[in-house]
Structure formats: C-alpha cells, structure tokens
Amino acid sequence: MSLHLSRRTLLIAAASTAVLSSTGCTAFSTRDPLTTAGKLSWRNPLQIPPLAEATVSGNTRAFTLTAQTGSSTFLPGKTTPTWGYNGNFLGPTLRASAGEKVAITFTNSLPEPTALHWHGMQLPAAMDGGPHQLIDTGATWSPTWTITQDAATLWYHPHPHGQTEAHVTRGLAGFFLIDDDNPAGEQLPHEYGVDDIPLVVQDRTIEKDGTFTIDKNRAVTGLVGNTILVNGTVTPYLPVTTSTVRLRILNGSSARIYNFGFADDREFQQVATDNGLLAKPLTGTRIPLSPGERAEIVVAVAAGEKAVLRSYPQDLRMTIAQGNGAGGADTLDILELRGAATVVPSLAVPAALAAYTRLDREAADETRGFELNGRQINGKTMDMSRIDTVVAAGACEVWTVKNSHAQAHNFHVHNARFQVIEMDGKQPEGYLDGWKDTVFLPARSTAVIIMKMSSYTDPNLPYMYHCHMLWHEDLGMMGQFTIVKPDEVDTAPRTIEMSEHEH
Ligand SMILES: [Cu+2]
Structure with missing residues (x-):
C-alpha cells in the first residue's frame, strides 16, 4: 500500500459531511472519529x-x-x-x-x-x-x-x-x-537533533492533486487534517541512541488540539512548558497542547525498543458533532522512537530545574476580563485602528479569560509570560504550571492568568492577544494592547492612524 493511512481510514475521512450548526446559519465539517493507532508504517x-x-x-x-x-x-x-x-x-x-x-x-x-x-x-x-x-x-x-x-x-x-x-x-x-x-540545561538532554529533538506537530488534508486543503471543509475550530506531519515528515521514525530523549513538542497546527502520550502509556517527565523550564519535573502520561502551545518532555527508550508517541481523544466540551469535527475523538499515532541496539546512558533529570516564583494575586495592580464568544473578544471583532487595552509598564495584572462559547478556543498574549492561577475556579492541573504564553479554553471554561507586563513602552504600536486557532484569529478573534509609562495610561491613544496600505 503506497499511502500511509489505511484504506479504511481514508474511507472514513472521505465520508466527511457538512452539517448545519446549532444556529443553522453556518455549515461546518464533521466526521466520525479517526484512528491511526497501530495502523501506520513508519517509513520516513x-x-x-x-x-x-x-x-x-x-x-x-x-x-x-x-x-x-x-x-x-x-x-x-x-x-x-x-x-x-x-x-x-x-x-x-x-x-x-x-x-x-x-x-x-x-x-x-x-x-x-x-x-x-x-x-x-x-x-x-x-x-x-x-x-x-x-x-x-x-x-x-x-x-x-x-x-x-x-x-x-x-x-x-x-x-x-x-x-x-x-x-x-x-x-x-x-x-x-x-x-x-x-546548569539544568546541561543536565537535560541537550545535543540538538541527537537527544534534544524539536517536534513541530501539524495536521494537513492533502487533496488528490497533492495540494493542501486551505480554504474549505473547516471544522468549527478551523482546518483539521487527517495527515500528521512532524517537522514536515509523514509517518516519521526517530532513531534513539541515548537512554532518554528530550522532545520539544510544538503544536504548530491551525486548529487541532492534541492530547499527547505514548501508545503503551509509559510515563515521561515534563520539564518545560511554553515559556521555559518548570521548577521541577512533572511525571505523567498525558500532555494536552492546543495550537501554539509547547511542552518539553524527557522519555526513556530502552535499547532495541520501539515507543510510539500518540495523541489520544479528549473532551473539548463541545457537541459530539462539533467535537468530532474538531478531532477531539481522534486517536493519532505521531512518531515512532526506535531505540538503537545499544544506547548511551543519559544523566538523570535534575530534581530542580529552574527558579520559579509564583506571582501573588493579592498584589496585582490591575484586573481585567476578556470574554471569548463566537469569533469575538469582549463583543468586538479585531480592528487594527482600535487599541482595546492600555496597560502600565511593569504592572502585575490578573486577567480572567472566560470562554462563554459552546466551542473551544485558546488565548495567547504577545510579549508576555503568564502563570495560570485558576481553571474553572479550581487549582489548575499540573501541566498548566510554569510560564505559559498560550492557554487552552475548552467550551464554557474560564482561566485566570497573572503576569508582570514588560517594560517596553510604545503608546502607538500595540501587541496582540488572540485566539491561536488560526481561522478564528483571521476572523478577528483578536484584540490590541499597548504598554505605556504608568503615568500615561489615561492619556495614551486609543486609536491608531492607519495608512491606506494597512487598510
Ligand atoms: Cu478560537
């Protein structure tokens, strides 16, 4: 068989149908859950x-x-x-x-x-x-x-x-x-391409003529493909020559939300999240990543052993039709790790990775709310000439990001690293610990994040905050904030003069 997906899998994918959403006004793509578990030939x-x-x-x-x-x-x-x-x-x-x-x-x-x-x-x-x-x-x-x-x-x-x-x-x-x-950086696997491996995981639909599907058949979350590319490789395998390997996983997909683990449910140690090393390693078997998020994990592979990185189903809290369309019920094999006949012993993951201070919610200078609904933030569609939020340089801010929508979104803040201090009113799961710059929001969920705004000021040029599901972002699920000197917050511009070109 020349194709990497089984014939049955392709038939399932081909059976995709467009149905009406609950509002009855927009068509979206849904389909049966896709599984490639155990079905791929790791050719490349x-x-x-x-x-x-x-x-x-x-x-x-x-x-x-x-x-x-x-x-x-x-x-x-x-x-x-x-x-x-x-x-x-x-x-x-x-x-x-x-x-x-x-x-x-x-x-x-x-x-x-x-x-x-x-x-x-x-x-x-x-x-x-x-x-x-x-x-x-x-x-x-x-x-x-x-x-x-x-x-x-x-x-x-x-x-x-x-x-x-x-x-x-x-x-x-x-x-x-x-x-x-x-020094933790040197104790973790750190030889690029040998035991320190970047993995950008993306999904695509490849048409009969070889072109990528780009502007049609979207799920409500955006483009969701049935072919997985890792660093641009289909059905990839990685020869592993060391007893542990560090995987720097980036969800570089447009809309797909992964729930990474291994086919045999082996444990791994998460050592970093979006914006750097954790305080200490977190042992687990799953790490969910929405578009734009990263995680670094260290996993052991024995000599001669094969271990398959897999994405498991997860509850996006959407309707079954919309959740299936978004790939929430899919089981997808991602990458095969192949232990060499002999492997060089790696150092143990250090018990302490990085200095990490939790920001104090009580000490926040400012609190703000951002409501995600439809394709808007706080009821507004992105307008490049409008500055939505002006913040003071160096301020400690608490942002409550509420997804009121019956669909999944996420939230990325430019020029910032934040800590997730609350998820749906509770202490967040361990994998949300550490410095993040993007946080996933399943349907009808609320995240509270805290961050210290940076010291770069420019009253006329904004940074963005937005949903990182790229179609949503393109449709205007994005806002603009400037960082200004603390005494200029009230007087800083709220509009931007746009040149003809920018319109
Ligand atoms: Cu979104």
Whole structure:
C-alpha cells in the first residue's frame, strides 16, 4: 500500500459531511472519529530542522531569513506546493542565548505581504512582527532586540491579519530556541537533533492533486487534517541512541488540539512548558497542547525498543458533532522512537530545574476580563485602528479569560509570560504550571492568568492577544494592547492612524 493511512481510514475521512450548526446559519465539517493507532508504517526518518547559520559580531547574533515559495513531497507521487523560510517547507531553528542581541534580516519573496512574529518572545512592539509590521513582497524587514528571558522553546510564524491560517498552512513556521546559563540545561538532554529533538506537530488534508486543503471543509475550530506531519515528515521514525530523549513538542497546527502520550502509556517527565523550564519535573502520561502551545518532555527508550508517541481523544466540551469535527475523538499515532541496539546512558533529570516564583494575586495592580464568544473578544471583532487595552509598564495584572462559547478556543498574549492561577475556579492541573504564553479554553471554561507586563513602552504600536486557532484569529478573534509609562495610561491613544496600505 503506497499511502500511509489505511484504506479504511481514508474511507472514513472521505465520508466527511457538512452539517448545519446549532444556529443553522453556518455549515461546518464533521466526521466520525479517526484512528491511526497501530495502523501506520513508519517509513520516513524524522527530518530535523537545520540550525540557522548565524553571524556573530561582538554580542550580536545575526540571522537571515527569506520567506519563499517551493514544493514538497509528503505522499508518494504527489507534489505539494508549499512555502518555507530559507527552504521549501518550515524554517531553520534559530538559537540564541539570554543576554545576546539578535539581528534578523527578513526578506519576503512570497507573492503577497506577510508578517513574521516571534511567538513567546519578550521584545519591543515594533519588533514583535504582528499585523502592523506587514512586509510587502520583495521588501526586507530588519528587527533587532536583546534576549532578556530564560531558556525556552519559542517559535516564529506569520501574523498578517486575515491570512495567518493560510500562510502557516502552506508551511511557514520555525523554532526559536533560547539558551541560558542555568546548569539544568546541561543536565537535560541537550545535543540538538541527537537527544534534544524539536517536534513541530501539524495536521494537513492533502487533496488528490497533492495540494493542501486551505480554504474549505473547516471544522468549527478551523482546518483539521487527517495527515500528521512532524517537522514536515509523514509517518516519521526517530532513531534513539541515548537512554532518554528530550522532545520539544510544538503544536504548530491551525486548529487541532492534541492530547499527547505514548501508545503503551509509559510515563515521561515534563520539564518545560511554553515559556521555559518548570521548577521541577512533572511525571505523567498525558500532555494536552492546543495550537501554539509547547511542552518539553524527557522519555526513556530502552535499547532495541520501539515507543510510539500518540495523541489520544479528549473532551473539548463541545457537541459530539462539533467535537468530532474538531478531532477531539481522534486517536493519532505521531512518531515512532526506535531505540538503537545499544544506547548511551543519559544523566538523570535534575530534581530542580529552574527558579520559579509564583506571582501573588493579592498584589496585582490591575484586573481585567476578556470574554471569548463566537469569533469575538469582549463583543468586538479585531480592528487594527482600535487599541482595546492600555496597560502600565511593569504592572502585575490578573486577567480572567472566560470562554462563554459552546466551542473551544485558546488565548495567547504577545510579549508576555503568564502563570495560570485558576481553571474553572479550581487549582489548575499540573501541566498548566510554569510560564505559559498560550492557554487552552475548552467550551464554557474560564482561566485566570497573572503576569508582570514588560517594560517596553510604545503608546502607538500595540501587541496582540488572540485566539491561536488560526481561522478564528483571521476572523478577528483578536484584540490590541499597548504598554505605556504608568503615568500615561489615561492619556495614551486609543486609536491608531492607519495608512491606506494597512487598510
Ligand atoms: Cu478560537
């Protein structure tokens, strides 16, 4: 059989039907649950994104990125038109250390404008690469900033308003790893591509002619595909030559929510979340990740052993039809880890990973509420000329993010790392511990997050907060906030003058 999914699986996928939503006005795609558990032939060695070449001059590390068109082969005999950074699909892994200055030279060689956002990075608004930093075809953008944060697995991706889903789906995404001098980093598996493995997990639907499905057959959450790509590899296997391996998992999908574990339910240790190492490792068997979220896990693989990373069903708290359409009932094999005949012993995961101070809710300077409903936040659709929220630099803020909708969403805040202090009125699950920048909100759920706003001020240029399900984001489920000097909060602008171009 030449295809990686079984014939039965494909028939199930092909049986997708469009049905009416509860409001009766919008069609969405639903289908029976998909399972590939135990059905895949692991044919392809996992591709590891190359480390981007850097030019180092003094304390500055310079990278060059070009967004370009290309083509890729995911299924035998089929050519898929794709986009990539410095290549055909995805982009190289950027890597820099805390305290270094980075200088990026980004050229847009795509046939349309794009923007390049540094997800999870703390940096001035002008460097953030949001919708206001749109880069025209043929133009070059050169953001520069100093890395002021701890070791973390961040990523970069397009952020042009209304086009993010399409640009990411075509292939634009890459890792940005930050290192620091925390000795735990050296005790954890840290040899890139050997025992320290970046995994960007994405789903696609590949049409008969090889093209990605981009603008049709969406679930209520957005595009949900039946083919899993890991670093752009279908049915990937990873030879493991060490007794433990560190997986830096990024949900780089448009809408799919994964519930990662292993096929044999083996335990692993979670060592990091979105924005850095946890205080101490957390032993578990599942880690759910919604679009944009990351987790780093360390898992043991014995000599000669095979272990399959799998995504399990989970309750998205949606109707059965909508939940199935969103993939909530799917069981998907992701990656096979293949222990070599002999493996080199790894160091034990340190009992203490990183200094971590819980922010004090009682000491918050400001509290705000954000209600997610439909495709809006606080009853408003994204307007690039409107500043929704003005915050004081350095303030400690508590944001209550309430998903009042009968559908799942999530919430990402730019230029911030936050702690989730409450989930549905309760202490959050252990995997929500640590510094996050994106939090999942199943239907009708509420998260309370706390963060210290950064010290970069710009009264005229906003950062974004938004649902990271890319179709929702494109439809305007996004708001804008500026960070200003504390004594300018009341007088700072609430509107942005837009040039003709930006409209
Ligand atoms: Cu959403």
